[in-house]
Amino acid sequence: MTAPSTEVLRVTRLSAGYGPLTVLHDLDFTVHAGERIGLVGLNGHGKSTLFRAISGLTDWQRGSIQLSGHEIGGTRSQGAGRNTHRIVRLGLAHMPQGDAIFPGLSVAQHLDCGAYTRQAWRERMQRRDAVLKIFPPLSKLLDAPVGKLSGGERRMVSLARGLMVDAVLYLVDEPSLGLAPKISRGVMDALMRVDLRGGAMVIAEQNMSLLEGRCNRILGMHAGQLKGSA
Numbered sequence: 349m350t351a352p353s354t355e356v357l358r359v360t361r362l363s364a365g366y367g368p369l370t371v372l373h374d375l376d377f378t379v380h381a382g383e384r385i386g387l388v389g390l391n392g393h394g395k396s397t398l399f400r401a402i403s404g405l406t407d408w409q410r411g412s413i414q415l416s417g418h419e420i421g422g423t424r425s426q427g428a429g430r431n432t433h434r435i436v437r438l439g440l441a442h443m444p445q446g447d448a449i450f451p452g453l454s455v456a457q458h459l460d461c462g463a464y465t466r467q468a469w470r471e472r473m474q475r476r477d478a479v480l481k482i483f484p485p486l487s488k489l490l491d492a493p494v495g496k497l498s499g500g501e502r503r504m505v506s507l508a509r510g511l512m513v514d515a516v517l518y519l520v521d522e523p524s525l526g527l528a529p530k531i532s533r534g535v536m537d538a539l540m541r542v543d544l545r546g547g548a549m550v551i552a553e554q555n556m557s558l559l560e561g562r563c564n565r566i567l568g569m570h571a572g573q574l575k576g577s578a
């Protein structure tokens with residue numbers, strides 16, 4: 349697979365952490381349009397923190413993060429979440445680790461929640477049809493409260509909600525976490541069906557075998573630094 353050359357994300361000398369803890373150390377990372385990148389690493393080495401720094405959700409960060417050419421990092425502490433809504437409007441979709449669902453809301457309501465930008469809200473019915481093609485089992489569950497679904501179905505809801513916007517960059521944090529191997533493979537195959545339309549996807553995983561053969565590149569995260577050609 350050849351990687352196209354348009355840059356979706358350019359991270360330069362990024363350090364980030366929580367209070368006195370520095371998790372990411374001077375990290376460089378570039379993502380091109382059309383790429384699916386796998387990020388592997390053991391627990392606690394900083395995969396989620398990289399995603400949170402891109403989303404503006406770490407306590408502090410230093411260095412540059414450019415999303416489609418817009419600077420979203422800055423050089424000083426921004427305060428967790430202060431700019432996240434702006435970053436989302438610039439085209440970021442972050443599917444966090446754990447499902448972050450609302451047990452009493454239905455599948456359809458979760459999908460509507462994901463249509464966060466004005467354009468996505470206007471197009472939410474078409475977007476819903478598109479995500480239901482990616483996750484067909486959800487079609488029959490639209491009115492079901494998400495708290496009653498199986499673990500695999502909840503994961504599909506959580507990912508489908510993230511796909512309700514036409515993002516330039518999808519960050520997917522451990523989609524297989526807590527799922528049986530067969531269901532994990534199904535979820536990963538579904539993510540491969542997402543039409544990136546000039547955007548890109550980064551998938552953090554502990555299970556390397558789920559990324560192999562599915563991603564254009566696989567990078568290793570170790571002690572807050574990326575190994576491989578970042």
Ligand SMILES: Nc1ncnc2c1ncn2[C@@H]1O[C@H](COP(=O)(O)OP(=O)(O)OP(=O)(O)O)[C@@H](O)[C@H]1O
Nearest residue numbers: 366369371389390391392393394395396397398445
């Ligand atoms: N909100 C937080 N406050 C303080 N420390 C945190 C916070 N979130 C993560 N950490 C710490 O940052 C380090 C990196 O955690 P991170 O979640 O980024 O790792 P990870 O590679 O994604 O692993 P995991 O699969 O467990 O999420 C760990 O030492 C963790 O304890």
